[in-house]
Amino acid sequence: MKKEVGLWIDHRQAVIVTFVDRVEEIKRIVSGIEKYVAHPGITHRAHDDTTEVRRDRQDRRFDDYLSKYYAEVIAWIRDADSILIIGPGEAKGELQKQLEGQALNDRIVSVETSDRMTEGQVAAKVREYFQG
Numbered sequence: 001m002k003k004e005v006g007l008w009i010d011h012r013q014a015v016i017v018t019f020v021d022r023v024e025e026i027k028r029i030v031s032g033i034e035k036y037v038a039h040p041g042i043t044h045r046a047h048d049d050t051t052e053v054r055r056d057r058q059d060r061r062f063d064d065y066l067s068k069y070y071a072e073v074i075a076w077i078r079d080a081d082s083i084l085i086i087g088p089g090e091a092k093g094e095l096q097k098q099l100e101g102q103a104l105n106d107r108i109v110s111v112e113t114s115d116r117m118t119e120g121q122v123a124a125k126v127r128e129y130f131q132g
Helices: 033-038 051-077 090-101 119-131
Strands: 003-009 013-020 023-030 082-087 108-113
Touching: 003 051, 003 090, 003 119, 013 051, 013 119, 023 051, 023 119, 033 051, 051 090, 082 090, 082 119, 090 108
Parallel strands: 003 082, 082 108
Antiparallel strands: 003 013, 013 023
């Protein structure tokens, strides 16, 4: 059984379309990043830290948050034979680097830039890519 996966990803969510023997499955993973940005948990009192230290802490927390999100996405696509990555911004490249770090880069067939897409549009694009 050949497993082909295509996904559209940004920092907020990933829409994963999986094909195994022409059977299609769609999974959505939400990062929850809005909660992080709205409630970073960092004090803003002037006497606690300098602005630079606060930003460094926030950046580290953001990076940690994204790492957990990418780990969840990778858990869903790890066993794919072929992976198509689509997305509008930095997230697609960041995910690609995460996959390379786990020696899964040989499964990446293409990385493409695309604006926001609905689940149906993602499924259609992935279907067209893998099934012609």
